[in-house]
Amino acid sequence: MAPVYKLKFFNFMGVAEPIRYLFAFGGISYKNIEIEDADWPDVQKSVPFGKLPVLEVDKKVLYQSVAISRYLGKLVGLLPNDDLEAAELDAIALTVFDFGTKVHEWYHEQDKEKKLYLQKELEERWCPRYLGDLEEIVKQKGTYFGGQKLSWADLYFVGIMESIEGMWGSKILEKQYPSLFTIYKHVHEIPAIETYVSNRPHYKY
Structure with a gap:
């Protein structure tokens, strides 16, 4: 059962x-x-x-x-059989989680001065660092985080990015991170x- x-x-x-x-x-x-x-x-x-x-x-x-x-x-x-490849995907998902936590912290901050500081940190430091590094990983790997084959980490990334872009109020990936945006599109095209x-x-x- x-x-x-x-x-x-x-x-x-x-x-x-x-x-x-x-x-x-x-x-x-x-x-x-x-x-x-x-x-x-x-x-x-x-x-x-x-x-x-x-x-x-x-x-x-x-x-x-x-x-x-x-x-x-x-x-x-959607999990590879190779233990090293599986661990790499774990690291991707945990990194995406960390990035989402930073955006969540900014979004829910009530103190205006602190919120402006956190926003500046996101714009100048964390978005370029997290998304930039993730973009490079995909470029080196191929189409997805695991190479040419879709994995659970791709779905995790897209699910979290939906919330991040909703909180941020703009489409972050489309203009600046084409490889990540391709993953975003591909996942949403799965019937x-x-x-x-x-x-x-x-x-x-």
Whole structure:
């Protein structure tokens, strides 16, 4: 019997969106549980380290978006057999997560002066560094982060970039990072992903 999957997150994209992409890609049924603000204090007490997303696989609970995505990536055939290649993809996904965290920090900063400082850091330091280095990796590898073959890290990157561009308010990749933009386009052209994106709820970033 197939496992029962329950994904718990808030009603926005965030770090859960790559997970939803992978479920869509694999045609795997799951229950998408959206946690309301009023319920969060109680839910927070029941999940590992008080953080979301979590994925319940029958009675087991997985946490951390990169670990969940890697698990699903293997399940849907997007994880290479070579251990070194697999580790390289882990590093890509963790780097994308780090970049997303910096944008998230800026987006939710309430102090105007600090927010301006964080924005300058993003514009002058972090966007060029993270996206520039990722762009070079793809140029050296080929079409995708793993070379010529699509991997779970590509879906993870695109899922996170959707939130980043939403928070930033502009299409960062299209003008400056053509190799990364190609991945972005290719992933959205996958029929299962295209169908999911067309029918998903109107999530916040």
